[in-house]
Amino acid sequence: MPTTGLLSLDQLLGNDGYPDRSVIMVIGPSGIGKEAIGYWFTRSGLQQKDFCLHVTRLPTREVLQDLKAFGLDFSEKGPFWFSSEGGELRFDMSDLSGISINLKEILKKNSDRKIRVVIDVISSLLMLNPPETIYKFLTQLFAAVKQYNAVLIATLEEGMHPPNVIAAMQQLFDGVIEMKLYEEGLTVLSLLRIRKMRGVPPQPAYYRFSFSKSGMEVSPHVKR
Amino acid sequence: MSSVDLPTLIEAFYVVGLVLATGLGIYAAYWSLQIRRALIVSRYRRQALWGALVSLYFAIEIPVSYLAGPVPSESIYTPLTSNLWFDLFGYFVSSIFAVVVLFVWADSAVPVARRTDPLLRDPFRWKRTRLFLWAVMIWNVVASVVAVFSVMSGTYIFYSPTILELFGHVSGSVGSLPENPLADSVNNLVVNGLHLGFVPKYLVLAVAGVVLVVGGLRSTDANFRSSLRWFGKFVAVFLVVVSVDTLVVIPFGDPLAPTTFNVFWAFVLNLILVPISFYFVYRSARSLVPLNRLAPIETELELRH
Numbered sequence: 304m305p306t307t308g309l310l311s312l313d314q315l316l317g318n319d320g321y322p323d324r325s326v327i328m329v330i331g332p333s334g335i336g337k338e339a340i341g342y343w344f345t346r347s348g349l350q351q352k353d354f355c356l357h358v359t360r361l362p363t364r365e366v367l368q369d370l371k372a373f374g375l376d377f378s379e380k381g382p383f384w385f386s387s388e389g390g391e392l393r394f395d396m397s398d399l400s401g402i403s404i405n406l407k408e409i410l411k412k413n414s415d416r417k418i419r420v421v422i423d424v425i426s427s428l429l430m431l432n433p434p435e436t437i438y439k440f441l442t443q444l445f446a447a448v449k450q451y452n453a454v455l456i457a458t459l460e461e462g463m464h465p466p467n468v469i470a471a472m473q474q475l476f477d478g479v480i481e482m483k484l485y486e487e488g489l490t491v492l493s494l495l496r497i498r499k500m501r502g503v504p505p506q507p508a509y510y511r512f513s514f515s516k517s518g519m520e521v522s523p524h525v526k527r
Numbered sequence: 528m529s530s531v532d533l534p535t536l537i538e539a540f541y542v543v544g545l546v547l548a549t550g551l552g553i554y555a556a557y558w559s560l561q562i563r564r565a566l567i568v569s570r571y572r573r574q575a576l577w578g579a580l581v582s583l584y585f586a587i588e589i590p591v592s593y594l595a596g597p598v599p600s601e602s603i604y605t606p607l608t609s610n611l612w613f614d615l616f617g618y619f620v621s622s623i624f625a626v627v628v629l630f631v632w633a634d635s636a637v638p639v640a641r642r643t644d645p646l647l648r649d650p651f652r653w654k655r656t657r658l659f660l661w662a663v664m665i666w667n668v669v670a671s672v673v674a675v676f677s678v679m680s681g682t683y684i685f686y687s688p689t690i691l692e693l694f695g696h697v698s699g700s701v702g703s704l705p706e707n708p709l710a711d712s713v714n715n716l717v718v719n720g721l722h723l724g725f726v727p728k729y730l731v732l733a734v735a736g737v738v739l740v741v742g743g744l745r746s747t748d749a750n751f752r753s754s755l756r757w758f759g760k761f762v763a764v765f766l767v768v769v770s771v772d773t774l775v776v777i778p779f780g781d782p783l784a785p786t787t788f789n790v791f792w793a794f795v796l797n798l799i800l801v802p803i804s805f806y807f808v809y810r811s812a813r814s815l816v817p818l819n820r821l822a823p824i825e826t827e828l829e830l831r832h
Binding site (some may be wrong): 338396427430484486509 | 569571639643647748751819
């Protein structure tokens with residue numbers, strides 16, 4: 304099983320990392336650090352010489368800048384960038400079929416290696432296309448991911464989509480990691496929970512989390 | 528305002544309103560800082576930080592300007608103490624810092640607007656525009672301070688008799704200038720200010736406001752839009768408060784003689800509007816991110832675990 308790249312998250316998932324051939328959703332509000340889970344997953348894959356693909360609507364240089372805030376640096380040895388600017392392949396938000404064809408092509412070409420995919424475009428695609436179109440697009444993409452023995456992590460923005468769309472999206476994924484901000488008395492806490500994960504018993508517990516240069520620290524949340 | 532007698536009860540209500548507004552402003556700043564602490568990504572943290580500083584600044588500035596006593600125009604244009612540098616600092620804090628802090632807040636919010644636009648559009652090419660606006664803002668701040676220094680210190684660095692005379696004709700105060708040092712100072716300051724950039728400073732703020740509105744319309748993040756809407760309401764009500772102070776209290780043509788009637792209504796309007804404006808700041812701070820509450824059933828499950 305591919306490690307998450309974060310020891311604490313691996314432990315939450317039973318020390319095994321993400322399930323093989325799985326698609327995982329990380330959902331949370333803007334700024335909470337969803338992307339960091341993807342960055343550490345990619346970093347771990349690069350260390351293990353897996354083929355890592357990063358699909359982003361941002362220019363590559365902006366992602367590299369964001370990475371630095373987490374103490375990560377992909378500028379020398381990085382993933383395969385499928386980005387709007389500066390990547391190996393140019394990502395065009397308005398060309399959904401082009402995205403689909405390119406992704407399948409890349410997966411096929413690298414099918415002899417372990418593959419890790421991180422994708423941060425689903426929220427934007429959902430805003431620009433009817434949800435049904437995106438469900439269809441993702442269903443086909445996920446089938447290809449599983450066919451080529453890959454693991455995919457996708458981020459989804461909370462606060463951009465209606466609850467029914469989010470609920471329907473969650474059905475498509477094998478695992479859902481939820482990151483949210485909670486108000487407790489006069490403090491704001493960032494809490495995480497594993498809403499579902501294939502092969503892992505349901506976990507209702509909430510965990511406090513924080514990021515540092517060495518990764519993510521997680522501790523059980525005890526209500527005061 | 529204190530130069531005009533007002534019914535004590537109204538003044539007491541006004542003070543209560545100010546305390547309420549200041550409390551709300553500080554509470555809003557507290558929540559912004561709490562949210563900042565919980566966020567990871569620097570651009571969102573920066574937006575929360577500057578939101579907190581804006582709340583804090585206005586929460587402190589309003590009661591301080593009330594306690595300072597004189598009407599706002601006097602407090603700005605005439606020396607309050609015999610210490611020039613202290614007065615200059617007071618002028619900077621009361622008149623310039625507000626514009627700067629609002630601009631920096633806007634500058635921190637535009638990148639968030641861009642990131643939450645699915646098409647990643649940079650409103651009005653903000654990445655470049657901001658550099659120009661920053662340059663104008665810095666120039667204006669320096670120029671304004673120098674202009675005020677020139678008046679307060681009596682050095683009249685930028686004194687221009689021709690323009691001053693022209694201004695005197697326009698304002699109808701020709702002839703009274705030499706006998707009226709305050710009017711002289713005010714006129715000189717206005718002339719120098721127009722020369723050196725009081726107006727561009729506000730234009731910069733207006734441009735940033737337009738950019739934010741466009742960015743907000745393009746953004747698909749409901750929280751960001753909501754926060755921006757509440758902040759817009761704060762700015763709108765605050766502008767009304769400032770207008771009330773400058774237009775109602777100071778009758779046209781005689782800046783030194785506010786009437787009891789006008790001051791009374793200014794007090795009443797401020798009493799209502801200032802707390803409302805700070806309620807909007809509070810709502811803006813709380814809307815920065817979706818804040819959830821753990822449901823009792825979830826807490827129970829969590830403790831069992």
